Amino acid sequence: MQHLIDITSTSVDDLEAILARASDIADDPQRYQHAGRDRVMINLFYEPSTRTRVSFELAAMRLGLRVINVAASDSSVRKGETLQDTFLSLQAMGPDCIAIRHPTNGALGELTSVAEPRLHIVNAGDGSRAHPTQALLDLFTLRRHLPDLENRVVLVAGDLHHSRVTSSDVALMKKLGVGEIRLCAPRELMAGSLVTEGVRVFEDFDAALEGVDAVMMLRIQHERLGAMDAPDGQDYHRHWGLTNKRLALAAPGCIVMHPGPMNRGVEIDSEVADGPRSVIREQVSNGVWVRMAVLSHLLGLRGAD
Incomplete structure (x- = not known):
């Protein structure tokens, strides 16, 4: 599993694995606190968000990832840069994962065709289509x-x-x-x-x-x-x-x-x-555990024994 774009395209096995991992994390989050050390996640949000953006940030930090938040309103998007150009520029900097919220239905699916194998995309909400x-x-x-x-x-x-x-x-x-x-x-x-x-x-x-x-x-x-x-x-x-x-x-x-x-x-x-x-x-609390599970599943992270 390289990306989480929508529920329909995700296998039942992966969905169940994520939910099982979320349960393990909720029961003992300390086991995962260093699992993602030296990995990097970018939050790229084109729409306002409180719960989802902060939840992704906390989830990544609890896994030990370094987090960079990019708000479209403060980026080159204001200068006319397209989503794909912004994505390709961020990808070129070498993050491990990018969580993206965008107002256009299906916008993230188009990015998977230009995503490098080492990079994972997580849909943090696109249009009125998927979350x-x-x-x-x-x-x-x-x-x-x-x-x-x-x-x-x-x-x-x-x-x-x-x-x-x-x-x-x-x-x-x-x-x-x-x-x-x-x-x-x-x-x-x-x-x-x-x-x-x-x-x-x-x-x-x-x-x-x-x-x-x-x-x-x-x-x-x-x-x-x-x-x-x-x-x-x-x-x-x-x-x-x-x-x-x-x-x-x-x-x-x-x-x-x-x-x-x-x-x-x-x-x-x-x-x-x-x-x-x-x-x-x-x-809201469960959102942190579930997003930790999603990130750890995509990145192949494991909790301490």
Whole structure:
């Protein structure tokens, strides 16, 4: 495995190996603290990010890698340099791994054809298409709370059309055998490409919540709406917001997830986000372990005996 570009092109064996490694790291992170000594990772981000960028940086540092952060806004991109030219210039400097976030769907796949064998590319989110490490940390979190996922019902709800998380999550849940996958969104925010065999689609949020074991809420992605009118926040919350009253429709013990950033009072109430069923902060913590696992898997790093 040279690159992690999307879930679809990654084998089940590699996905399971990454998740198993993440579990080992979470149980004893100190074993891996010097595994990547003298290796170098570059974070190349063309879009703003808090959780993903910092999580990649912490993951690399915990492995002992040296980290260089490059924000497109402070680079030669502002002078008109293309993604490929920026990538080739960075590659020529000899890093071991480049984690890239880019607003264009499929942009990273084009780089794999010019990547040298020694260099590994990790997709840190491209367009509205893919976010493989987010999907991996989401499934890692689900398995920690619901180990029998083949018998469970998982709901993803919100702005599905513009979310890069949705497609990766659904692809991974299908590959690794979640019992039932549900999607729910207003009609204008539904992603038609996700309506495939094995996925149940709802327009009624209350009906979608009935009996689910986990619900993942997604924010409205205003930055990607384009010419589409943004939904009114209060009206959206009335019909599509997750409240404690609505959460009561789910199965007992249902966990609440969110990839962030959250818009409190729109897609989720604070009392739910901060409540006893929420594992949102745990997702963030798990993101470090999972990204450590991804980097160590790609780079062939091993923990100390």
